[in-house]
Amino acid sequence: MVNLALWIVAGLMAAVCLTGSSKMFVPREKLAASGGTATRWVEDFSPGALKAIGAVELLAAAGLILPAALDTAPILVPLAATGLALLFAGALAMRLRRGERVTIAGDLVYLTLALFLAWGRFGPESFVG
Template sequence: MDLNVWLWIVAGFLATILLISTSKIFVPREKIAAAGGHAAQWVLDFSPGALRAIGTLEILAAAGLILPAVLDIAPVLVPVTAVCVALLFACAAAMRLRRGERATIALDLVYLTLAVFVAWGRFGPESFTGLAS
């Protein structure tokens, strides 16, 4: 498979992860914390309003990874969104370190790496603008 296909697969995977993560908008944080075990206790550190804001940003990020390219409307937003997603997961990893949850940081670091891959690929060799060499 060529790089463009891999970038689409990874962007779709990240968008799916972000959409699944938006459950914090609809499910009470106490229920998430109880159902998710130790790895989900972080939600108790945030107010319901903050969790809704994070969830809203995740919805926007999921859309921003896919829709601009599919609709061919400002496709440069795809790598910009990927950078923002990388920052989101960097913050998630930092929060887990602060909470002493080193065992649960691995997925955040994987998602961070995948977001950096999409940003690199869409700013560089597989840019939608055709300006990359």
């Protein structure tokens, strides 16, 4: 049952990351205007930094699914989840710094899911060992 939950969370987080990776392609001004106050944070980052964040999210999406699905280096799954947890911890810190307490809930949920995925794939439902 835990394995199924971990696969569902991995799929959900991969979808979130794929959506978030649009930062690589959409201009900063358009991103800032697209989601109201929830997306104003992009104004604090340079276009290069947004592209880097988008690239990290794209790699995380691939790292959460492909290594296990292809049975190639499955240790990358919990490592990708750990990296994603660090990304969302940074997002929480940024939201707190900006005083965006209303929009912090989504990042907190994503952080929790990434931590659950890292715990599960390093621990009881590891692909290796």
